[in-house]
Amino acid sequence: MKRNIFGLISTVIVFVIFSQSLFAQGKASFGGYVRDAKTEEPLIGATVIIEGTELGAVTNVDGYYEIKNIEPKSYTVSASFVGFEKASKFNVTVRSGGIPNVNFELSEDVEQLEGVTVRANPFKKNEETPLSIQKLSPEEIATYPGGNNDIAKVAQSLPGVSGSVGGFRNDIIIRGGAPNENVYYLDGIEIPNINHFSTQGSAGGPVGLLNVSFFEGVTLSSSAFASQYDNVLSGVLQFDQRDGNRREFRNNFRLSSSEAAITTEGPLFKKKDEEKSNTSFIASVRRSYLQLLFQAIDLPFLPDYWDYQYKLTHKFDDYNELVFTGVGSLDDLTINAPDDFDAEQQAVLDQIPVIKQWSTTSGLSWKRRFKDNSGFMTTALSTNILNNQFQQFEDNVNQEGLVFSNNSQEQEVKLRYNLTKFMEDWTFNTGFIVQEAIYSNNSELLDPNRGFNYDNSFNFTRYGVNAQASRNFVNDRLGLSAGFRVDGNTFTETGNEIYRTFSPRFSASYTFDEKRKWTVNASVGRYFKIPPYTILGFTDQNNNYANKDAEYIQSDHLVAGIEYLVTPSSRFSIEGFYKKYDNYPVSVVDSVSLANLGGGFSVLGNENIESVGLGRTYGMEFLYQRKLTKDFYAILAYTLYRSEFTGFDKDEYLRSTWDNRNLLTFTGGYKFGNNWEISARVRYLGKTPLAPVDQEATLQSYPNIIRDYSRQGDLLLDPFNQTDIRIDKKWNFDNWTFNVFFEVQNAFVQDLPSEPSFGLRRNDDGEVQQPRELVRVTDVSNSSLLPNLGIVIDF
Structure with missing residues (x-):
């Protein structure tokens, strides 16, 4: 097939x-x-x-x-x-x-x-977030080399953003922070998950679930977050969806080596004599082919997924607009027993989970502009659900000998209100959020040393208020902004003591010269995040919630930088940043900060913790960006940084899993005549520090892999270095366009780093030898060249 x-x-x-x-x-x-x-x-x-x-x-x-x-x-x-x-x-x-x-x-x-x-300035920022803000246009997203139309992979080209070890997953790791420290918004509606097969308690996964055909733009803020954004420690990623066409019906069809997608849009209720309609829609559905590819090359697991996305917009008049939008996915990761025994594939077959997962987010928002142009308000009601069935067996093929089972559902119902008011030269922003969190979990871990078994459900209320004031001075050269927010909840022991989450923030920017080429920016702020529901819902042997005393995780940011506008289409900037963490959850069993976890496929946080961990990430970041001029565009970014966290010993900072020290990315392209384009992405990530496997404990708990976190950072993986190349060619006919693209991931066949793999000692027929012994699986070359061929039709 x-x-x-x-x-x-x-x-x-x-x-x-x-x-x-x-x-x-x-x-x-x-x-x-x-x-x-x-x-x-x-x-x-x-x-x-x-x-x-x-x-x-x-x-x-x-x-x-x-x-x-x-x-x-x-x-x-x-x-x-x-x-x-x-x-x-x-x-x-x-x-x-x-x-x-x-x-x-x-x-x-x-x-x-x-x-x-x-x-x-095409890179212009606002007073609230003058630093570390990056924007991508629809064309930059659609033709991103090696991204395969995956917005999470595209985001990894931005300054200070890296992925997990080996580049396989879509974890978004910003300036040394953990993958679950970010928040994601779709037209102002928060989405907890942007990936298929997402890690519960975190956010990463192997494949993104958002359709790039929807986006008018994507904005990443990695510091100086405006006060309306709650529950964020490292980054805010905003996806601005475009409205459907209000004048005519249009379609987009995409077929590649791994998926097929169809997007359709157009006006609704349009009368024949009308030029445009007040109501429009855009909708898409996507189907994967990865399971067919994986089966053809005899891999031990088969990822199968669907996703959908939609947006309905209605303009009542020039001042009132209603938007109904949503996104969802269906994921099924099944086992595929290879025909022939292979030690490495057998280890994967032993340790891979069986996952059935679905997620959905939908929201209704009303935006009202005041007729005197003095401001606007936005009211949004939304809900999101993640249903996760995660199981591991001693015999995954026949699903016999249960080792771990996690059958859980997370749901949130949110009411968010935001008011922006203009008063002379001032801009005021204020708002609130009230949300009901609903969580249930039937979880069992069969392990002689760390096992548990519980079945619970609970719901509680989260809430927060925010305010911010901004103004420009000195003929718009000096921009100042100050704000705060407080958050609380009805579940944790100190959740209603909202003074504990008082989070002030202040930012400033100043443009030196009349032509506005040189700008200096600075910000300082405090931000909070409630621990994941997987932590809050964990129950001890006495059926008590073991982590009700968990504190909000705190992160203090101090950032300063300078930007120079080289030409109207290019700039360079240098920033220094420092992030200090408090109250980070530390595992009672493993004595490790959970900041080091969340980059795998298991469940993050389903264990007893204490909110005693500290952390710090700091470094310098350089960026050169050139928009398309004279047929060439480029982004060159280099980040030099450190990322360290403590366990129970607050005096001992250990290198975190994300402490690669050096991060270099280049993305660029050239457009030839006759609608040909070639683009490339180069990524370099320094050595990855990990905790080595505790082989004795792993033998007792196999197929669970147990690490010795007292030696976090002792194991260093080789640097990650990969080059991806893409070629596009478009043909334009009457009323339709045909685009062919061919991309090659890891074009220079570089050997990509991978973690050491362990499995049980077996004979040539794959039978476990007695007595049981854990052995290091011989590493195979991880330098495959991955081609991808696809077509895009607009009509």
Whole structure:
């Protein structure tokens, strides 16, 4: 079946290449809205041009423009309006099959300079988060090399962001913090999980579940979080979904070596004589082929998944908008016994869990702009569920001899309100969140030294309030922002003592020169996160919640940096950062900070802990970024850092699992004529410190692998170094576009690091030898070259 898929793709490619001379390249068009960045009011009469051409348009009474009869390729598009800074969008790829709206938000030009055209900084930040904020455009996401349309992998190209050991999983590790220290938002609706087969209590997994066709942009903040974001210690990742097309129906179909996806969008309830509808939708569904590939190459496990995503938008009038959005997944990880015995595959077969998991997030939000343009408010009601069936057996093939079972469900129901008010030169933001947490777990671990067995369920209320004030001074050169939030809950012993979670934050930025090229930024803040439900729900032998005395994890950030705008499309920046942690959960059984865990497929936190751990991460970060100009774009980032955490001994800081010391990423591409593009990603991650396996304890608990965390950091894996290359080619026909991409992961066949593997001693037939003995499995080469061929059709 896999060969049939490749055969179909190859046939289509050959047909298009040899038949393109029979078709004239179709012309294209695109449109969008131009609004005031502060009030979101439509700007009537704004000018939008395609730079380097004579094509352009002027916005109508709705702030909408449309440019027609365009030759399909990539352009820089600019918008301008009297009294506002000119703004540009780079790498706008125009296709005859249609492209999403190209929207602009223009900021007022408060400083009129004689003879100088003031252009908005394309990397511009706001007063609340002036540091460590990175944005990716839809085109940068869609053509990311080695990402396979996976937004979590794309995020790993950003400064200070790394993945787990070997690059297999989609853990987002920011500046040495643990994978579960981040929060994710979809149009203001929080999503706990963005990956298939996610690690409960953490957030990573092997495959992302969000559809890149939905995004208008992605923003990562790795410091200076605005006060409306709760439960975050390291990073806020915001996914801004675009609205569905309000004028016509459009479709996108994607087929690659591992998956197939279809996205459709268009207007609803549109009358024949109407140019546009007030209601639009966009929806997608995706199906994996990984299980077929893994079966064909005889791997011991088969990951099978579906996911879906949707957004429905209705505009009541110019001031009120209702959005209903959601995302979900169905995951099934099954066992596949290889035909022939292999020691390494047998070890994987012994230790891999059987996972059946599903997740869903849905939310309804109402946004109201005040008619006097003095601000806006957003009210959102949402719910999210993670259902996780996780089992391990002594005999995984026949599912006999239960070793560990975790059958749990996490659910949250959230009401979030946010008010933004403009008062002269001040911007005030305030809001609150109330959420009901519902958790149940039937969990059993059969282990002579660390076993447990419980069945419980509980629910409790979490709540928080926030406020922030921001203002620009000195003709917009000096930006200041100060805010705070407090959070509480009705479950933990000190949860209602909200003074314990008082989290102030302050940020400042100053632009030195009149052309606004040099800017210095700084921020300081305190942030809190409640421990995962897997920790709070753990029950001891007396059926008591063992961790009701758990404290909120605390993280204090101090960040300062300088940015220089080299050209209107490129910049470099240098930042220094320091994060200090308090109250980190420490495992009572293993005496290790849970900051070191969460990068595997097991359940994080299903154990007794004490909130006594300390931690610190600190370092320097360099970034050079160039938007697409003269057919070339690039991001070069280097982070030098340390990450250390304590166990019960607060005086002994040990290297954390994420303390790679050196992180280097390069992502860039070049666009040739005739819609050809080549791009590459290079990642280097320094040595990974781990705790060695306690072989005696592991033999008693096998297939559970037990580590000696008193020696955390003694085992150092070799550096991770991988290069991915991607080639894209587009053909534009009348009203549809055909795109073929070919990418190669690990193009230079570099040997990727992997953890030492252990299994039971067996004979050549795979039978366990007596007496039982744990042996190191001979390492095999981990230097495979992974090709991926795919097509994308827009119509």
